[in-house]
Amino acid sequence: MQPFSNSLFADAEASYDEADYVIFGVPYDGTTSFKAGTRAAPNAIRAISYNFEPYMPMYDLELTDIPFIDLGDLYPDCDPEEVTGQVEETVSMILGDGKCPVMLGGEHSITIGAVRAAKPGWYVVCDAHLDFQDEYRGSRYNHDCVTARVEEMGLQGIIIIGGRSGSREEFQRARSHHLFTADQVHEEGIASIITRIKALIGEESLYLSIDADAIDSCLTPGLGTPDPFGMTPRDVRTVIRALAPQAVGFDYVEVLPDDQGQTAAVAAHMIREFIGCRAQSRGM
Amino acid sequence: MQPFSNSLFADAEASYDEADYVIFGVPYDGTTSFKAGTRAAPNAIRAISYNFEPYMPMYDLELTDIPFIDLGDLYPDCDPEEVTGQVEETVSMILGDGKCPVMLGGEHSITIGAVRAAKPGWYVVCDAHLDFQDEYRGSRYNHDCVTARVEEMGLQGIIIIGGRSGSREEFQRARSHHLFTADQVHEEGIASIITRIKALIGEESLYLSIDADAIDSCLTPGLGTPDPFGMTPRDVRTVIRALAPQAVGFDYVEVLPDDQGQTAAVAAHMIREFIGCRAQSRGM
Amino acid sequence: MQPFSNSLFADAEASYDEADYVIFGVPYDGTTSFKAGTRAAPNAIRAISYNFEPYMPMYDLELTDIPFIDLGDLYPDCDPEEVTGQVEETVSMILGDGKCPVMLGGEHSITIGAVRAAKPGWYVVCDAHLDFQDEYRGSRYNHDCVTARVEEMGLQGIIIIGGRSGSREEFQRARSHHLFTADQVHEEGIASIITRIKALIGEESLYLSIDADAIDSCLTPGLGTPDPFGMTPRDVRTVIRALAPQAVGFDYVEVLPDDQGQTAAVAAHMIREFIGCRAQSRGM
Amino acid sequence: MQPFSNSLFADAEASYDEADYVIFGVPYDGTTSFKAGTRAAPNAIRAISYNFEPYMPMYDLELTDIPFIDLGDLYPDCDPEEVTGQVEETVSMILGDGKCPVMLGGEHSITIGAVRAAKPGWYVVCDAHLDFQDEYRGSRYNHDCVTARVEEMGLQGIIIIGGRSGSREEFQRARSHHLFTADQVHEEGIASIITRIKALIGEESLYLSIDADAIDSCLTPGLGTPDPFGMTPRDVRTVIRALAPQAVGFDYVEVLPDDQGQTAAVAAHMIREFIGCRAQSRGM
Amino acid sequence: MQPFSNSLFADAEASYDEADYVIFGVPYDGTTSFKAGTRAAPNAIRAISYNFEPYMPMYDLELTDIPFIDLGDLYPDCDPEEVTGQVEETVSMILGDGKCPVMLGGEHSITIGAVRAAKPGWYVVCDAHLDFQDEYRGSRYNHDCVTARVEEMGLQGIIIIGGRSGSREEFQRARSHHLFTADQVHEEGIASIITRIKALIGEESLYLSIDADAIDSCLTPGLGTPDPFGMTPRDVRTVIRALAPQAVGFDYVEVLPDDQGQTAAVAAHMIREFIGCRAQSRGM
Amino acid sequence: MQPFSNSLFADAEASYDEADYVIFGVPYDGTTSFKAGTRAAPNAIRAISYNFEPYMPMYDLELTDIPFIDLGDLYPDCDPEEVTGQVEETVSMILGDGKCPVMLGGEHSITIGAVRAAKPGWYVVCDAHLDFQDEYRGSRYNHDCVTARVEEMGLQGIIIIGGRSGSREEFQRARSHHLFTADQVHEEGIASIITRIKALIGEESLYLSIDADAIDSCLTPGLGTPDPFGMTPRDVRTVIRALAPQAVGFDYVEVLPDDQGQTAAVAAHMIREFIGCRAQSRGM
């Protein structure tokens, strides 16, 4: 009999029980303020994942040797607070089963639920935006309020990398935590900033959230709130390679696949990097 | 001094006080279930409106001789019930000032607020979808629930033209009102159906809502929930020409301008038809 | 636990054993002569299938009440003759298990393998092209050679509907079978032509192949070899409704989803029509 | 040695001396008022011409049996009056050599030069727009002034088919000639209108200009000034089939190829129809 | 009453009398030689401006605290010399009222009128092209002739940054002024080149024109005459930050918004930078 | 008489006999594994070539002073081995006539035929992919097998620059030749790598093949198998400038022009660089 393909993330061939990593998508974009359509990102990222080889030369690992599953997509409700709850329940289940969640957005607000479930020591986010609004367009769960909601969880620390857009108040609030702007990354080099971040975090656990707009919109234009003067994909890859071993959860959000696929291609690569790097660090 | 343009609906040159017709946009698409982006429709419709001449040969009227204004767009909240309230307040103001509202969606849920404010005798809607869900994705204000919400207002009658998609329950509920499917329109001819509708409504007032997906998605593919086997633009124009004189309010919703502009072009034409036809019937 | 979606055809929820209908995709476009990319059609058709309700008012049937499965996609080889073999093996398996195959192209050459496996009485095809080339660009399995290959199988009859493009020799060859051109369909009406076709076929079995370019490229532009002056979607739907009850197999090929989805939307509708109509005729 | 293709109109294989028909492009769009880019049409039309078979079943003719050439494109100046002169010189040369010009726009203003050179008895144009402005945006050679310029040439008659957009003055001016609106074509049928036109023209010579926006923008959206509620491609084909035998020149203008190619496909078909029909009428 | 938006540049809330900066658009592209459509840029830049926060952390300024207005768009004539006159009149008015003009192209030829009105000490332009043609396609006001026309004004100096395309004669002519090629910028670094430019200009006044194609077309592909191997957005931002304080006028031209918005996003950022930097230098 | 353009590579004005360089296209994409459509690249590259000036300041040469011709496109067969033969025959003819072939893909498999004909000392390829599969999807002439087929020719050496994707076995095989990964290029700098390559090759002849996906897909997204984390266009230009003087043949393959033209623009530039640099080195 001929073999057949499905459309989930390439090489995600483990059963749920076998899996160390659990990918799932949240095609939700109900609160986005500029361009609509991040709901299409999970499937766009999956589609481009078939363009890449299972072998990852950086880690000398076959992706097929790492047990991971792609559950498909949640059916999100309309209301962002409800969606946060759906995500929290899902991530709690995954973590409770001793697995690492890898979430594909959809908009950034979904991260709130994941961090709530993960209860990490630190929250590290790459993002053009500070996301420190207390409320926006009538909702405290708007994608502009993510860091504000995380702040309320009382974690040990919050680190924002690539930030360059926000109100004066948001910048003040971000600077009371740890803000490394995109211009700083450009001028100091990501390696130096990683050193500073590692000194802050030490051996503690963290949740790593990548808002795709951290990357310069001239390099990856497929974004809901595109911003130029940003980080490079290599900068973000360096962040992932540095922090994946300590991460209890990971997400990649805010891709809006209206370009030729380059933004989703970067996303798929980053997800592979996260899984490959973390798996290798744990002795695969 | 050189003259300058803005980007509001072409020929909308009256002040609010002078205006008989008040256009406004509601760039809201928070509950849409398939493709995202109807928020972009109001400006796309305005842009294409500059492609047409002020003169309307059907009515031998210059659009510039009819006093109308385009207020621009509401800033919609995230929550659909809140948006309904924003629309209701706006339409109430317009009607209270003795003017006729012409609303550009955005998604169909905004119609709920407009009908609430307008309190018409009849609700007439062209739509591929029956929109008779009581709740969808956790919200009673989802764009799939519009007719269900209108039904609760206890108007004299509800007429759906072009319907072809819904659950068995929605079809039953729609048939308890007045449903003219797209296949019926194709087979009987719109003129015959208009005769039957006129017999139903008589001289009573009505609110006319055009969900752009009433039209066949092969003819106007720029839609959030595109459906083939639909009405033609001429069918819908016939509905507008027949019912505009009795209408207390009008909206054109669910355009998603990802095509070459043909769907927005039809929308802009229909808005001109509504204004031109109604103005002529009142002796302009 | 939250439910999750996959990306196969909407409502295809049966197991293989339960299924009466077996959908599978063949993302192959190796011999196409004009625009490249029909390989993307199976997933585009699946994606748009989620835009439609399970309920089909024409048949008063819920799609979820008809047991069918979507196997996903074959992994096609490079060589068209090899791909034909892959298809033949798959369709033989499905028919051998007493089920009805529903194949999503990809290019038209895949039909050769399906007809070989199905051994129907008649071959009925809607196509702008006569596909009667003996060889094209060095291959006898080019998508321009489909009907020529089918002719060699010695079926009882071949019927081409919507044909309007071919060489003089192809027209002569097609007219030695049964050719109903698109202009004939436009002028005589599809109902009259269906009557003539039914008289030809009687109660015998048939294989029904829909090359999407049978439909006018102004209505469905997402095609590899688009041709204007064609049939309407309603014409093709009428063909399906008339012939599905007698069909032993079905395919929908040559969609190239570079438009706003209207061509894939029509395709998804037609697949639902085929399954719904045939299921109803068998007493569902 | 392997054969090689170029990118001129398919099957245009005659030398200039042999040719009965001379195709040339004018990639000029300097005065267009709405969407920019009709300059790209000549090459888009040529590209799609390779999608069609040389054989034309309507005329039982191989296009390769009709001697015609495609010269390529003029290098247009910036100023529309200059471009008109370039076209006039070219068309004069072609007519002086006893050949029939077939011009691909670019914008409609180029027709002025062609009609000046051709000095036909009648000017017949399919166009959504009346093009009867005396001056527009500071130029008397704007694409909105074509018919006004032709009127000054004192031909025997001017016939506009498909007109539906213009100022009150333009409608008055058009009605002093012969105007058949798109709604008239829809209601009366093109066959009846052709009969009336033939009665007007008799055996006299004519120049036939097709502004692509005569066709409904829902069917062919690739247009600089798209207009819905227009003619169908079959309507325009009927005009060409009726009038090509008497035509001393032909052009197809105002295609703006930003769609999936359907508008250029119709254009290429129409050019084939013009050449095939006229050639057959002259005994090919 | 609900507030409403318009579509002018975000945060442009001053009246003309209050305004220090006056934005206006010139949607003119009549002489462009390659891709058509820079006329669409002013509205595309305005649309993306809503994606950015009013707060500019670089200057610790709220854009809303700087009084500026967006007048909308001029209605350009067809003829480029006429358009130059329209621009000259507008810029003269703005400068005569003690305000700073910020012009959005459209094509580069409009700069001629602005420089004529501004009579600066120096003309500084970022451009891939030298624009030193005396005449092109029959016009001395073609967008390839901008620097040639400026040269005739007898300013103190002309500086071209990012130049990499032109004829041998244009390179010779540019080198008789001050040319810093894109390869020089890449190799020497923009900071070093700014030092040299500052030494040339001293405290004198200048007009700053940014032709968007100065930037590498791989980073910002939305251009009428795209050229790879160019400057980075950061390079151009450095130029603006260095020279805005001395500028009497500014324009950003030649954006052709056919990409995902990244080119317009850079443009909107640069306009904010110009206004913010110049305002801060004057003590806001 | 007015001059006319064709659509071949800009400034390719020599006859075959005069030409030193012979451009030809191979619009073949029959074995591509991810996105379809590299067949469209030759004409897209030609179209953008008109955007550039004949003058190349780097070489102080007018392209029009170098005798070269563009033959147009081969008519490729369906089968990749056959196409390889068509290419081999063509390149043999060109080399036999003492000219240098410049081939535009189409997919990479066509390089096999060119290298067979050219019999160079070394094969140097820029490519994201190692292309060392022995067979793929049932064919030994798949575009993933190029280097494997070249290896069998027994040349003096194989050099891969920019490689970053392949199986473990392909990496092992590539490292047994000379592999410089994209990360190496990024970290060491292309100049240093060129020095090492020059030391390997010395004065021997080479064939230079550029697979466009060597370049980062964020910079040039118009690719069939796009890969981020790649080389920059300047890196590849440096390779061409270093190696063109010794090259006996050149190709640029795997462009898939679905972007705004930036990928084809880079391709056209590189072809100019190859011809200009090689011509200058030979004393033009």
Ligand SMILES: [Mn+2]
């Ligand atoms: Mn965020």
Ligand SMILES: [Mn+2]
């Ligand atoms: Mn963000």
Ligand SMILES: [Mn+2]
């Ligand atoms: Mn609706």
Ligand SMILES: [Mn+2]
């Ligand atoms: Mn609807």
Ligand SMILES: [Mn+2]
């Ligand atoms: Mn076919």
Ligand SMILES: [Mn+2]
């Ligand atoms: Mn076909």
Ligand SMILES: [Mn+2]
């Ligand atoms: Mn016209």
Ligand SMILES: [Mn+2]
């Ligand atoms: Mn027109």
Ligand SMILES: [Mn+2]
């Ligand atoms: Mn310029």
Ligand SMILES: [Mn+2]
């Ligand atoms: Mn320029």
Ligand SMILES: [Mn+2]
């Ligand atoms: Mn390759």
Ligand SMILES: [Mn+2]
């Ligand atoms: Mn490659």
